[in-house]
Every structure is written in structure tokens, then in C-alpha cells.
Amino acid sequence: MGKESPIGIFDSGVGGLTVVKSLLERLPGENFIYFGDNANVPYGNKTQEQLMTYAVNILNFFKAREVKAVMVACGTHSSVTLPQLQGHYHFPMLGVLKAGARSATQVSKNHRVGVLATEATVNSRAYTREIKAIKAEYQVFEMACQRFVPLIESGVLSGEEINHAVREYVTPLLDNGIDTLVLGCTHYPFLSQPLKEFVGRDVELVDPSLETIEELKELLIQNDLLNNAGREPRREFYVSGHPEPFFNVGRLLLGDMVRKVKRVLEKN
Numbered sequence: 157m158g159k160e161s162p163i164g165i166f167d168s169g170v171g172g173l174t175v176v177k178s179l180l181e182r183l184p185g186e187n188f189i190y191f192g193d194n195a196n197v198p199y200g201n202k203t204q205e206q207l208m209t210y211a212v213n214i215l216n217f218f219k220a221r222e223v224k225a226v227m228v229a230c231g232t233h234s235s236v237t238l239p240q241l242q243g244h245y246h247f248p249m250l251g252v253l254k255a256g257a258r259s260a261t262q263v264s265k266n267h268r269v270g271v272l273a274t275e276a277t278v279n280s281r282a283y284t285r286e287i288k289a290i291k292a293e294y295q296v297f298e299m300a301c302q303r304f305v306p307l308i309e310s311g312v313l314s315g316e317e318i319n320h321a322v323r324e325y326v327t328p329l330l331d332n333g334i335d336t337l338v339l340g341c342t343h344y345p346f347l348s349q350p351l352k353e354f355v356g357r358d359v360e361l362v363d364p365s366l367e368t369i370e371e372l373k374e375l376l377i378q379n380d381l382l383n384n385a386g387r388e389p390r391r392e393f394y395v396s397g398h399p400e401p402f403f404n405v406g407r408l409l410l411g412d413m414v415r416k417v418k419r420v421l422e423k424n
């Protein structure tokens with residue numbers, strides 16, 4: 157394991173690709189292995205035990221591939237399993253939760269923050285805890301958005317069904333006077349456009365991936381693992397379920413960087 161070893165990145169499906177997009181902008185020289193656990197998507201309605209089983213299998217896959225660090229590109233795992241798994245592997249691991257909470261406190265002026273996330277993330281109350289740990293006076297309003305992930309995974313990113321769900325999930329948060337809306341599930345930046353149109357200019361959207369990648373950079377520097385070799389980066393994509401939908405939606409976001417998608421860990 158060294159500077160040129162890949163970073164392991166995982167999510168339940170295409171959501172973590174929004175984190176990859178930020179990685180490509182800010183750390184374009186890094187090699188990575190992406191794993192989309194789409195045989196088990198959505199993660200949002202799974203129990204803590206199920207999520208733990210998935211995480212351990214994926215981390216063992218990454219361990220066998222000798223990754224130098226793991227990016228938990230999933231709000232659900234960052235909130236539910238990462239706190240327990242942190243420190244149990246020889247590679248550093250980083251989630252999106254802390255960066256998301258930090259960004260929210262940097263953006264909000266009226267100290268009223270909305271968080272859209274999966275059921276499991278909302279039930280964990282992790283966002284409320286993290287935000288209040290930074291600024292105790294903040295009020296946090298969390299909303300579980302069950303319908304978003306299945307729509308995004310099947311490539312539905314706009315239209316009536318999306319607009320209807322956006323209205324249903326976001327209206328109660330706007331009624332609470334939020335000025336900041338955290339996309340607390342990594343799938344949701346796929347819906348930035350309809351969300352922006354609905355909330356208008358008075359509410360700012362926070363995509364935790366930008367600050368997360370800054371944190372990842374720091375982590376790599378601290379561990380002397382930043383890849384500055386300047387060689388053409390290697391990027392590999394794996395899924396546990398059907399490769400085709402991942403390939404199609406992935407290409408919408410990352411273009412032809414998503415070339416080959418291989419199926420592994422089917423009995424995850």
C-alpha cells in the first residue's frame with residue numbers, strides 16, 4: 157500500500173458518483189475503485205445489522221484490493237455504520253457526514269437548517285447531533301425521502317414524479333423557515349436542478365461532497381498518501397447487481413469515464 161494505491165469508494169449504487177465528481181475536480185490524479193452495492197439498494201430502509209453486514213463485506217473487498225483509504229460516499233453508512241467501524245481497518249476511512257454538517261453551519265445565516273436524507277440516516281439523528289455539536293443554537297429539521305433513490309437509480313432525474321416528491325418532502329422544511337438545505341444522501345445532488353427550482357434563491361443547497369473531498373485531501377496529506385506521481389489515473393467501477401442501470405445513470409453524470417462496470421460480491 158502506497159501513494160499510488162487506489163482509494164476505495166462505496167455507496168448503494170450511483171449516489172457515490174456525485175462524490176467521485178467532486179474528487180475528479182479537486183484530486184484528479186488519484187486512482188480509485190468504486191463499488192456500487194446495487195443488489196442491496198436502497199440502503200435507507202435497511203436495519204443497522206444489515207448495513208453492518210454490507211459494510212464489512214465491502215471493506216473486506218477493498219482490503220483485498222489493497223486500497224490506501226476508504227471514502228464512505230454514502231450518507232447512510234457515514235451516519236449508521238462508520239462510527240462503529242472507524243479504526244478497525246489499517247486504512248483511514250472518511251464519511252460525508254461531518255463535512256456536510258460543517259458546510260451547513262458555514263452557509264446558514266438564520267441558523268435553521270433542513271436536511272434531506274434516507275430513513276436510516278434520519279432515524280440515526282446523526283446530522284442533528286453533528287450540527288449541534290458545532291453550533292448548539294442551530295435548529296435542524298430532517299426529512300426522510302424514501303422515493304428519491306429508486307427513481308434516481310432507474311434514471312428518472314426530472315419530470316412530474318420527481319417534482320411531486322420534491323414538493324412533498326421540502327415543503328415542511330420551508331414552512332420551518334430554513335435558509336439552508338443539506339443534501340444528506342449522496343444520491344440527491346442528481347436532483348439539484350429540480351430542488352433548486354423549488355426552493356428558490358432564498359435557500360442554499362449544500363452538497364457535502366465538496367467539503368468532504370477537502371477533508372479527504374487533508375487526510376491523505378497527513379498520512380503521506382497523496383498521489384503526486386502524475387501518471388494516468390486508473391478508475392474501476394464494480395457493482396453487486398445489474399451493471400446496465402449503473403452504467404447508464406453513471407454516464408449521465410461522469411460521461412465516458414464510466415466504461416466498464418463489473419459485477420462482484422453478488423451474495424453480499
Ligand code: DGL
Pocket residue numbers: 167168169171172197198199200201229230231232233274277305340341342343
Ligand atoms: N446514497 C446513499 C446515502 O447517501 C444511500 C441511499 C440509499 O440507498 O437509500 O445515504
